[in-house]
Amino acid sequence: MSCMRKPKKLKAKKLFRRLISYYIWFSITITCIAILVFGFIIFRTVGPVEEVLYPGIQSNVIVKSDYKQIDASFIQSIGGWVEIVDQERQVVHIIGEKKAGPMQYDRMQWQKLFYDSKTKPYYVSSAPIPGTNDQLLAVVFISSEYAIHEPLLHKMAEEINADFYHSLLIGVILLLILFMINLFIYGRLASKRVTGPLKSILGGLHSIVDGQYDKRLQYSGDYELQQIQDHFNTMAEKLEQAEQMKQEMEASKQRMLTGISHDLRTPITTIQGYTQALQLGLIETEEKRQQVLTTMLQKSQRVSELIDDFFELSKLESSDYPCELEQTDLSEFIREVAAEYYPLFEEQKFVFNYYIPSKAVSVPANSRLLYRAVSNLLSNSIRYNPPGTTVSILLNVMPLEVLIRVEDNGVGIPEELRTTIFDAFSRGDRARKSDGGTGLGLTIAKHIVEKHNGEIKLQSVAGKTVFDIWLPAQQTMRTTEKLVNRAAQRKPQDCLRIGK
Template sequence: MTHRNKLFNLLIKNYVFFSFTLGLIMFGLLGWLAYQLDRDINSPRLENLTASEIVRADFQEISSEAIQALGGWVEILNEELKVVYVQGKKLDRMTAYTEKDLNALLSDLKDKPYMASFAPFTTDDGRTFHALVKIPAQYIGAKYELKDLNNGQNEMFIKIMLQTLVIFIILFTLNVYLYSRWTAAKITNPLGAVAEAIKNVANGRYHKRLNIKANHEIAQIQDHFNVMADRLQKTEQEKKRLEANKQRMLVDISHDLKTPITTIHGYVEALQLGLIHDEEKRQKTLDLIQDKTKLVTSLIEDVFELSKLELADYPMVTEVSDIAESLREIAAEWYGPFEDKEIIFEYSIPEHVINMPFNMKLIYRAISNLLSNALKYNPAGTRVSLELLETSDEIEIIVADNGIGIAEDLQDKIFDAFVRGDQSRRSDGGSGLGLTIAKHIIEKHRGRICLDAGQDSTPSRSGTMFRITLPKK
């Protein structure tokens, strides 16, 4: 259950990271906005608004930006209290003052259009001047507290807000881009690689494999995909092999049918033309025709049986029965043919009952095919054995001989159609489908068959051993 939430946890972590960084951006911009507002708008109420704070020995060096930002101005008066210099936009028409005017301007602050401050100062050459600061009362109170914003300050406020908005948009866009790239690296890019791999498989490129670093869920998809691609590749290879085998089988069937049919045709034509006069030769000819006819019939039956066994929906019917008794019956039936050819036939089958599900007819066909090959290809004096072994879950049937054996170059393909142990195409060599049919029968029983060559080897004989393993349930 913990693995199933890996992708969910990743998305949650990404979202938390995105929200956290966005929050940091917001807090940072709010701090920057507060700093800008305090520096550019609110600071004039704390400093640079009174005459005593701005006076300089050289009055042309006086800094009055904060005063002008509030709509005020600075006047410089000489010793006769005449206005000799102005900084900012002067809103009244006063060009000279009396002491009474200054006292009235500075003493009574109520109902005045301007808030004023006054400070004398001395220049470097010893002359005395006076600095008079006037600020519209609508923007500042008696204690020099900011009351409202004038047009210049409004423009400054809008400018700061626009700058903040632009910075926020830039940082937000950058954050979204980085988050998208991060998410893409974790999810989108691996999914794109998976899609490309699926496309390769759809186009028949089964050798392509996924090799990406991703979270658990996509890693599982990668593992399952690679397994699927591997199976598809093997299936494709097996399909090509089967097609090649079928093509070769058609050629071999044509060859194996053509030879006996040509022989039959020749003998029949000779009989029809009266070329064989001796009765004994006529009888031998008829016997040969009958043998060739049986061979053709056997070949056709084997091909038909193999075609049925290769069907995926082959109607496999099994019945629980005693496999030991069935093998004893097979051994009894084959004892005579081996004895006729002076081949020593032995069997070792347990006397107790071994019940298991199997198809008696098919098992008889598979074992008989193995015994038939041992009889057909081995000389007199060969020792052939049939043995039944039992475990808790399986039984093992062994058909072995110490005869001529199977050539090493044929051992890997001995179960292929039309492969004969003696590598000959003799007309009496059988159909070449016996082992192929046996293999299909055993596999239909969920079992396996294999060849163990050289088990009873001697200096002159290598021997052959077939092992059949079948499940008991």
């Protein structure tokens, strides 16, 4: 199983900040558009007012410090005149022909003079004479009747108002159009940053629903969306691993059922055959009958052994199986196992060695289950090796764990079987002799060791078959983590030099 991929470091801008930046730029753009639109409105309405008169007939253009030098010929040609009025509103000089108004203006007459009205006969503008400290004013009179027929000279207030409302309507419509265009552009930019990744996420979810756990997301997005991508990929990887484990378990169960059916069929067929032979009287001598009965007993024992092993394995595979641990002296435990198996090794003409510390080695263990695991390893050494094989069992103490090793220099295990040696019904039949193993011994041993939070491994040693059982010296909440760290720190030479 591959190691879980770590989430990559995220450096993307957060979605909140990006949306705020979009909002700021949107506001700035709308403000600029509004300024331009209202500038257009002002230009449409104020601009013509500023050009009410030709430049040559405006009072502030024609005034001079010497008012007698003022050129009012064009004004006179269109029926107008220029009056020089002092501080007391007294007309002190006239350029052209004065056609209306008194020579001395009172306050009311002076104020009405500059009112804007349709009934006024003249359009009036004024400007101070330079150098007189505003003591003298140049007042220009132009015929309103003439101005009405000449639109370049004057526009009535109603016309200006009409221009204003017309320009305002155009400006509002233009503002709305530009607002909608701007809203569409920024909306597309913002949604593209979100909808693109969301479509990828939706597609990934559909793939997961369809059982395609190898699907991975890969898009560029903001911080939150990249977090979703990373967690989705982690989830998909876990689901893919779970699916692979499920398939492996199903394949293992299928192999197990095949192995059980095969291993049960062979002895049962033998028993049936001998039973029929006895019934039909085909076995004539008493000696042969005893041989047949002995064979039938062995085959029935094998069936019973296979059923017991399978039942034991099914219990060990359950997570609810109780494994009560108590402090056990492994030195004494290994001595008892060695003493029990010593006669069997002598009988089979094996060389049996053991290396056990003289001091007590106390660890938490279930002695019944641990005996089953160790005895399975020793039984395999006897079952699958020829006479003359040297078998060794040893116990070594580490700072965090203890090692129980069972090794032999027999025929060995083929390389192609090493990766599946702990699977159910996995036997080295092509390299070892096969005379009755159930094929469940190593599988049971593996589950027992794992119930102790330990590890069992087949070491690669030239000319030897070496099984190592690593058990934690103490059982704590972090036992598994410590064993993983310890396993990473183990050196091959540390293991191989044990017992030498």
